[in-house]
Amino acid sequence: xxxxxxxxxxxxxxxxxxxxxxxxxxxxxxxxxxxxxxxxxxxxxxxxxxxxxxxxxxxxxxxxxxxxxxxxxxxxxxxxxxxxxxxxxxxxxxxxxxxxxxxxxxxxxxxx
Amino acid sequence: xxxxxxxxxxxxxxxxxxxxxxxxxxxxxxxxxxxxxxxxxxxxxxxxxxxxxxxxxxxxxxxxxxxxxxxxxxxxxxxxxxxxxxxxxxxxxxxxxxxxxxxxxxxxxxxxxxxxxxxxxxxxxxxxxxxxxxxxx
Numbered sequence: 001x002x003x004x005x006x007x008x009x010x011x012x013x014x015x016x017x018x019x020x021x022x023x024x025x026x027x028x029x030x031x032x033x034x035x036x037x038x039x040x041x042x043x044x045x046x047x048x049x050x051x052x053x054x055x056x057x058x059x060x061x062x063x064x065x066x067x068x069x070x071x072x073x074x075x076x077x078x079x080x081x082x083x084x085x086x087x088x089x090x091x092x093x094x095x096x097x098x099x100x101x102x103x104x105x106x107x108x109x110x111x112x
Numbered sequence: 113x114x115x116x117x118x119x120x121x122x123x124x125x126x127x128x129x130x131x132x133x134x135x136x137x138x139x140x141x142x143x144x145x146x147x148x149x150x151x152x153x154x155x156x157x158x159x160x161x162x163x164x165x166x167x168x169x170x171x172x173x174x175x176x177x178x179x180x181x182x183x184x185x186x187x188x189x190x191x192x193x194x195x196x197x198x199x200x201x202x203x204x205x206x207x208x209x210x211x212x213x214x215x216x217x218x219x220x221x222x223x224x225x226x227x228x229x230x231x232x233x234x235x236x237x238x239x240x241x242x243x244x245x246x247x248x249x
Contacts (some may be wrong), residue, residue, distance in 0.1 A: 014168060019142065048156065060151070060152050060153040060161060061153070061161065061162065070226060071221045071224050072217055072221045074124075075224070077125065078162060078191065078237070079163050079166070079187055079191055080127075080148070080163060080166070080191070081151040081152070081153065081154075081161050081164060081166075082151075082152060082153070082161075083127075083130070083162050084130075084134065084150045084151075085150050085152040088152060089152075
């Protein structure tokens with residue numbers, strides 16, 4: 001893959017990933033076949049800012065977890081009043097990282 | 113994949129321990145006066161959340177009053193079954209070095225998102241929530 005394209009992608013999408021994943025992602029994208037470029041560009045990533053807002057507003061109902069595709073954990077949170085409130089509180093701090101991890105995993109599924 | 117499985121099993125074990133501690137605190141008469149409502153949603157909005165009443169439901173079921181268990185919150189049955197099944201399933205997987213629980217969990221996640229299950233499920237949760245608000249749990 002052309003390094004200019006990859007760098008542009010990284011610039012535009014860096015906020016969706018954990019910083020320690022960025023170098024690995026760049027190398028993977030550089031080694032990627034050109035035919036997959038369209039698919040990579042068409043992926044819509046979950047926005048960590050949206051998930052933290054949803055987590056603060058509706059975290060006790062588990063909607064933040066549903067939003068990032070953690071359906072099982074979302075149901076768990078919904079059934080337990082947000083883990084008796086404790087899990088909902090902990091998720092305020094974890095949800096942005098979890099969102100970025102999900103994005104990384106989503107991209108990995110396309111790359112392999 | 114292995115890391116995700118380990119995370120899931122760790123989380124489930126933590127929830128089981130928390131669930132048993134919470135139920136013990138609520139059932140054992142020595143602690144009865146110290147635990148009150150903890151639902152953040154209820155404290156903020158004064159309305160019950162969809163799962164408010166689950167603890168009282170489980171308590172009623174364990175005391176043998178199945179009807180009261182249902183009328184407090186039907187979700188209590190679901191949670192009680194999970195609390196009874198998951199620890200043993202977890203133990204089985206750990207001892208036999210299998211990943212049956214993880215596979216079933218992933219399949220269930222996929223299944224829940226199918227429209228045939230998703231929409232009736234959502235409707236049930238909302239209906240139960242409205243019932244909760246009307247009852248004033």
